[in-house]
Amino acid sequence: MKILILEDAAAAAERAAEIIAAQVTAKPGSVLGLATGGTMEAVYERLIALHRAGSASFAGASSFNLDEYVGLAGDHPCSYRRYMAEKLFDQIDIAPGAAHLPMGEAADPEAEAARYEAAIVAAGDIDLQLLGLGLNGHIGFNEPTSSLTSITRLKTLERSTREANSRYFPDGDEPPRLAITMGIGTIMRAREVLLVATGAAKARAVAQVIEGPVSARWPGSVLQMHRHATLVLDRAAASEL
Numbered sequence: 691m692k693i694l695i696l697e698d699a700a701a702a703a704e705r706a707a708e709i710i711a712a713q714v715t716a717k718p719g720s721v722l723g724l725a726t727g728g729t730m731e732a733v734y735e736r737l738i739a740l741h742r743a744g745s746a747s748f749a750g751a752s753s754f755n756l757d758e759y760v761g762l763a764g765d766h767p768c769s770y771r772r773y774m775a776e777k778l779f780d781q782i783d784i785a786p787g788a789a790h791l792p793m794g795e796a797a798d799p800e801a802e803a804a805r806y807e808a809a810i811v812a813a814g815d816i817d818l819q820l821l822g823l824g825l826n827g828h829i830g831f832n833e834p835t836s837s838l839t840s841i842t843r844l845k846t847l848e849r850s851t852r853e854a855n856s857r858y859f860p861d862g863d864e865p866p867r868l869a870i871t872m873g874i875g876t877i878m879r880a881r882e883v884l885l886v887a888t889g890a891a892k893a894r895a896v897a898q899v900i901e902g903p904v905s906a907r908w909p910g911s912v913l914q915m916h917r918h919a920t921l922v923l924d925r926a927a928a929s930e931l
């Protein structure tokens with residue numbers, strides 16, 4: 691793993707955005723794997739700035755997001771589809787139809803997960819997979835004890851994950867219990883992986899992922915086995931290394 695420790699969250703977001711911009715510049719037809727969460731908001735802001743400055747075009751690229759809540763329609767304000775439209779897709783030149791997310795409102799979520807995995811395979815797998823990190827070490831919505839060879843499927847979210855993500859839901863509304871997520875095996879097939887973690891709250895998970903044993907207990911630790919994994923951290927997230 692390549693570990694980059696930047697001064698603060700803004701510098702980490704800038705570096706991550708530069709790596710993504712370099713990817714689509716080197717290979718205009720890149721298949722990107724994208725992530726959601728608070729950490730990614732700053733990354734996408736910087737990426738949009740690079741796009742506006744003429745340093746990143748997505749016109750030939752396609753993307754697959756890691757995950758989506760089960761039961762939320764794409765236009766639900768808390769769906770990841772809506773997050774991605776607002777925070778990235780509507781502000782860059784990615785072709786309509788080239789940006790994929792699992793359909794959370796699918797009548798048969800298991801079939802939808804299988805369809806999504808097959809679509810990733812048909813696209814030739816992911817060139818660069820962007821990842822955040824859950825407080826419990828999850829990547830995508832692969833919660834602790836997820837199989838390290840899993841593919842896209844339904845996962846039940848841990849209480850701690852639902853609590854952490856409840857800040858995005860209006861008062862009284864709780865995040866769904868189920869999500870469709872790329873598997874750890876799906877993520878590991880990506881030719882390059884870029885994980886971004888910032889803030890002191892992530893320090894324990896970061897230490898486990900980098901210095902702990904490879905274990906389904908801290909799913910991100912599997913990245914120790916990836917040939918081209920880069921972890922972009924700020925000082926606070928790196929403070930327990």
Ligand code: GLP
Nearest residue numbers: 726727728729822823824830831
């Ligand atoms: C959600 C997403 C994950 C993301 C995590 C971290 O759980 N499904 O892909 O890594 O949030 O979020 P944050 O950046 O808000 O800490």
